[in-house]
Amino acid sequence: MKKTVAVLVAMLLASAMFPVASMAGDAYPSKPITGVVPFGPGGSTDLLARTVEKFWTKYSKEPLVIVNKPGGGGVVGTEGVVRSKPDGYTLYFGYGSGHDVVMPSLQKMPYDPLKDLVPVARLSIHSVVIVTGANSQFHSIKDMVAWAKKEGKPITTAVSVKAGAVDLALTAFGKAAGIKIVTVPFSGGAEATTALAGGHLMIGGGHPCEIMTHIKAGRFRPLAVALPQRDPSLPDVPTLRELGFDVATWGSIKGVAAPVGTPKEVVAYLGGTLKKITEDPGFRKAMADMNMPVMYEGSADFGKFLKQATADYLALIRKLNITIN
Amino acid sequence: MGIFSGLINGFSIALTPVNLLFAFIGALLGTAVGVLPGLGPAATIALLLPATYAISSPVTAIILMAGIFYGSMYGGSTTSILLNLPGEAASVVTCIDGYKMAQKGRAGAALGIAAIGSFVAGTAGVLGLTLFAPKIAGFALSFGPPEMFSLALVGLLMAVTLSGASVIKGLIMLAMGLLLASVGLDPISGKTRFSFGVIELQSGFDFVTLAMGVFGLGEIFTGLESVMKTEIVTTKVGQVWPTVKDWVDSRMAILRGTLIGFFVGIIPGGGAVISSLVSYALEKKVSKHPEEFGQGAIEGVAGPESANNAASSSSFIPLLTLGIPGNASIAMIFAALLIKGVTPGPFLIQEHPEVFWGVIASMYIGNVMLLVLNLPMVGIWAQLLRVPFGILAPVIILFTAIGSYSIQGQAFDIYSLVGFGLFGYLLRKLKFEPGPLVLAFVLGPMIEGSMRRSLLMSGGSFLIFVTHPISMALIGLFAFLVLGQALVMFRKKPAVQT
Amino acid sequence: MNRTERISAAAVVVFGILVAAYSRHYLKLGFLISPDAGFLPFAVGVALAGLGALWFAASFRSEAVPESGKEGGGAGEADPADAPVPALSRLLPGILLVIAYAWLFERAGYLVSTVLFMVGWQKFVEREGWLKTSVIALLSAAAMYALFVHFLKVDLPTGTWFS
Structure with missing residues (x-):
């Protein structure tokens, strides 16, 4: 009896000590960073995040580890990031997707995508192309x-x-x-x-x-x-505006975010690392192969852009009178 | 490049020591992880996917992936037969007679015939892929919403044949399965159904959680009823190898299963599960002893297992020729290739012939390796049944719980697992067969979604289901089967009353 | 057949009606030519109620014809009078332990909850001695760690209580 209790206590202590041990010490980052993709493996956001993961170690001393947390159309995984510790070790990949900029205009959200997350950087925009x-x-x-x-x-x-x-x-x-x-x-x-x-x-x-x-x-x-400007990955295809229809949306935006409260210097470090990655020729080639245009924007610009995109989507939804009852 | 020279080229790539080694490692890893209860093929591939990132050569990476894929499929069959734990929809059918065989002490025979059937079907599937891939790729595209609806309808009918003695109970299970599938986001209206404000319910239930619950946990809870300590299946391992009679009995089932699996498996989104259902129903129909089905008929294992494996080979056709991933596992292989800078699709054979032919050659090798790896293992796996219940049962619970958790990373899924376990226990008490429930769960979104899509396309006209030739043929088959069954029952009825 | 079957059949009828009512009330049904979100659940609810009623009726019919018991396998043995009461002495702790495991999983972390679950199972379900219990519990926790965290790199919770 006594022995088991002692062992149990030891186990409890051991698992309690793990995070403490790794957190103590030098400057950020001092341990691997987790990048949460709130969609399943193999999707476009996952591919983008995995490509960043591949080039990350080239520019940062600690690796980036991508994990998939799908569910609720992206809400479950994103909420997980929102509720995590704002220490820069949990990031959200795919910030600006449908559940961030479209869904809040249609239904109640368990968090505010604009207020509860800090934009780190925009990586790409997946435009909407009309095909036949x-x-x-x-x-x-x-x-x-x-x-x-x-x-x-x-x-x-x-x-x-x-x-x-x-x-x-x-x-x-x-x-x-x-x-x-x-x-x-x-x-x-x-x-x-x-x-x-x-x-x-x-x-x-x-x-x-x-x-x-x-x-x-x-x-x-x-x-x-259906973008305001032509898509860099399809330079020969006209926009709807060019064709005389006043329709432009922001498609699906793909950026990186951290929970609100993440220290400024950590956000700056992450944004800087991502900027270096987006300038890497190897990364640009990998993105081109996947037909994802590289469209980097830093934290402040990306924040403004997202506010605008959300407002635009809200206006569009009002105009089209779309509801999910 | 011709097929022959292409293949030679492919084998010269796949047979290099490094690639051979990775094909072996892949098959071994896939089997080892796929055999863990709670981890189906899709989860196995997802977990092992990062291992391929470290490999620089795309050919080697994809050879590893293909090995993992095949291995995980076989590992999944092993848990289905030994422990009644289907890791994916297509293995549900294997469970029915495979598990019964294991309970009767014939686990070795079931595993052996599954290994041989998988090898024959897998190899025949790759051969078909080599010879006809570009010619039959178009077949995959010919299934639009009306065709999918009719196909799923036939699949649902086949699922009733698994329902055992009572048709009413079978139909109740179907209805329950359809209902469980409708929980969560409805993709067509965007409305969330039956979520009662619970955010975790918005994405609906996962197949693995449901199947592990009603099959695995339900079985364990039933086992806990006895005051005595029991074994989970049986300690009788019996003869490890299939007998000559087993082989003769299942020969034709393997052949028919292979053909069905190859063609139906090409259809994206549900081809594999429907092919295993069709194979089971067909074997039951042509059998001289249909009453043995559901009680441990070896054809009921051989046919669907072969269909399942031929389908896993032919599901590569739309991927390699059109760039269309037909199911979750293939989608992950697709992603692994994209990250390596290789885009699967019509240009693959021109842009990266070494990848195309290397993959095909390694699929032949992978199938041989799997057979070599698994036939000797049959005996060892069967020994698993000797592990005492007191250890095996909680370990299965731990695995399935962590497996369910790992899919979405939410503890909620462990609660769902327990709930489904209790539900499965209840079903056993009331003599319900859970097979039709989980199959209806898989087919439900196909039926509902493709019906509503078809009606959107036709502007509300039901004629769309009969003006499309493939759909009309399938609806005709459905009507024929239903009327035939009704006639049989009508003729039987007076006999029962006297 | 027995009373359990009849009660279950009635429960299916009630459940079907509830499902149909929910679908009608909270979801849009649409029409046959343009089915909306509630259409299939409503139809399934109605079907369940009907099937439940059929089952209920069938249980009376088979009572009138006692011979039918032999084709239904073991179903005939279960008479309301001598229906075997399931032994709860192992089942109940087993079920409670799994629920407790789900509850503890994110709070105490996978390691602690795995150890506690295995200890509980060996102790309350299998009634093993402490030595065997602790060996099995520690070994399985170590195996879980090696397999899922070390080898497969699954992101398992380390416990909110400790951070």
């Missing part, structure tokens, strides 16, 4: 709008998920063009892309990193980009 199958009769947005108006028929559109960045952009486009766009939500970008590749829907929307293989294979034809 290669066998489609539509060769341009103009063709499509003319057809829809003449026939009076709806355009069936594959989108990754209801009320996500792609769905919003295409719904907004339908309204601006005065045609009926029926968005058909799938369970994620891969499913939507597969259905469109099979020619089961007329058009579709997606992020370049999801659809570029099909564009290069000639299975998809890109028609327009």
